[in-house]
Amino acid sequence: MSEELIAFFKALSDANRLKIIGLLAQQPYSVEELAVLLDLKASTVSHHLSKLSQIGLVSARADSYYNVYQLDEKVLEAKSRNIFSQENLAASVVDVDAGAYDNKMIKDYTRKDGSLKTIPAQRKKLEAILRYVVKAFEVNKRYSEKKVNEILSRYHEDTASLRRELVGFGLMKREGGGGDYWRES
Amino acid sequence: MSEELIAFFKALSDANRLKIIGLLAQQPYSVEELAVLLDLKASTVSHHLSKLSQIGLVSARADSYYNVYQLDEKVLEAKSRNIFSQENLAASVVDVDAGAYDNKMIKDYTRKDGSLKTIPAQRKKLEAILRYVVKAFEVNKRYSEKKVNEILSRYHEDTASLRRELVGFGLMKREGGGGDYWRES
DNA sequence: AATCTAATTTGATATGTATCGAATTAGATT
DNA sequence: AATCTAATTCGATACATATCAAATTAGATT
Numbered sequence: 386m387s388e389e390l391i392a393f394f395k396a397l398s399d400a401n402r403l404k405i406i407g408l409l410a411q412q413p414y415s416v417e418e419l420a421v422l423l424d425l426k427a428s429t430v431s432h433h434l435s436k437l438s439q440i441g442l443v444s445a446r447a448d449s450y451y452n453v454y455q456l457d458e459k460v461l462e463a464k465s466r467n468i469f470s471q472e473n474l475a476a477s478v479v480d481v482d483a484g485a486y487d488n489k490m491i492k493d494y495t496r497k498d499g500s501l502k503t504i505p506a507q508r509k510k511l512e513a514i515l516r517y518v519v520k521a522f523e524v525n526k527r528y529s530e531k532k533v534n535e536i537l538s539r540y541h542e543d544t545a546s547l548r549r550e551l552v553g554f555g556l557m558k559r560e561g562g563g564g565d566y567w568r569e570s
Numbered sequence: 571m572s573e574e575l576i577a578f579f580k581a582l583s584d585a586n587r588l589k590i591i592g593l594l595a596q597q598p599y600s601v602e603e604l605a606v607l608l609d610l611k612a613s614t615v616s617h618h619l620s621k622l623s624q625i626g627l628v629s630a631r632a633d634s635y636y637n638v639y640q641l642d643e644k645v646l647e648a649k650s651r652n653i654f655s656q657e658n659l660a661a662s663v664v665d666v667d668a669g670a671y672d673n674k675m676i677k678d679y680t681r682k683d684g685s686l687k688t689i690p691a692q693r694k695k696l697e698a699i700l701r702y703v704v705k706a707f708e709v710n711k712r713y714s715e716k717k718v719n720e721i722l723s724r725y726h727e728d729t730a731s732l733r734r735e736l737v738g739f740g741l742m743k744r745e746g747g748g749g750d751y752w753r754e755s
Numbered sequence: 756a757a758t759c760t761a762a763t764t765t766g767a768t769a770t771g772t773a774t775c776g777a778a779t780t781a782g783a784t785t
Numbered sequence: 786a787a788t789c790t791a792a793t794t795c796g797a798t799a800c801a802t803a804t805c806a807a808a809t810t811a812g813a814t815t
Contacts, residue, residue: 398579405661478592486606
């Protein structure tokens with residue numbers, strides 16, 4: 386999931402961890418050596434290495450007293466190639482509620498009975514409300530202007546504005562000059 | 571410098587900012603819309619967008635009341651291609667003191683007069699100390715074993731061990747069976 | 756000009772985390 | 786087996802930051 390991606394970026398968003406990566410790109414080092422080179426305590430370096438190994442960037446090899454860490458260049462290349470891949474971009478959005486905006490507008494602008502308190506002045510909000518209102522019409526069925534007004538009056542007294550905006554935003558179509566209205570798919 | 575790289579990773583190491591990038595990869599959104607979609611306050615989203623625009627990933631375009639943000643895909647691709655480039659790896663290491671380890675070992679193992687308290691048992695430490703000791707010899711000049719021992723005695727009474735280790739680690743060379751010693755470049 | 760509205764900035768808070776020192780563990784050397 | 790040594794883990798602390806609410810700003814609509 387996206388947790389992995391976040392862990393990856395978090396692991397790399399620290400100056401000392403970037404230095405560790407840069408050093409290990411030159412040659413393997415033990416924890417103690419890294420601690421001296423970075424002027425940190427071994428426990429701190431151990432903590433950093435643990436984060437880097439969690440994302441698979443480094444691994445350890447025991448050598449006598451020492452735990453020698455090395456950079457896994459293959460992982461490095463693989464990661465950098467697909468960080469912003471389509472999958473990753475899509476994955477980060479997967480749990481976003483796509484209808485949240487329309488739902489909030491409906492919540493903000495309607496009463497319990499479904500009628501509109503006001504007609505939004507802002508375009509984006511108006512559009513969301515119109516998407517809500519247009520559901521009162523069946524798809525592909527033809528309505529006379531009188532019938533359209535009757536249905537729209539359940540939402541707001543200014544049926545003329547609603548009707549005009551529905552057509553303006555392309556949510557409903559009108560035939561020729563004064564013909565019928567219908568809702569397309 | 572490396573500050574830029576850290577800012578880049580920090581900007582991306584947050585779940586909501588990744589979601590914003592994912593959403594903007596589909597289409598531009600206003601701050602308010604993003605706030606609703608992510609279930610955050612507008613001020614928080616503004617804060618996130620500010621971080622993303624600092625690294626050049628997003629930019630804003632004014633549209634009526636709204637500030638519509640869009641993803642700069644070119645920057646996205648460019649960044650992902652050279653994140654772990656040689657320059658970036660080298661840049662993160664630029665202010666690391668390469669001699670810090672040897673210096674610490676010298677500090678730990680020598681007295682004020684430069685002589686050794688003990689000869690380190692650990693290989694890496696021994697190597698650092700030997701790199702220090704070998705500086706007492708001129709490069710490419712030939713020394714008799716007797717002369718070598720005399721010089722080494724300034725560092726430690728166990729001249730035989732020092733001499734053997736210097737040769738063992740390749741810091742000094744010896745000709746044939748019992749010939750002279752010399753330090754190579 | 757006066758009034759809206761969205762966006763940003765600011766201040767406060769709560770959570771996260773880099774760092775250290777101390778204690779413990781794992782493992783090699785003697 | 787006993788003793789070192791490096792590495793790791795744990796607990797505490799200080800600094801960073803994600804979030805919200807309130808105040809301010811910028812800009813468009815009327």
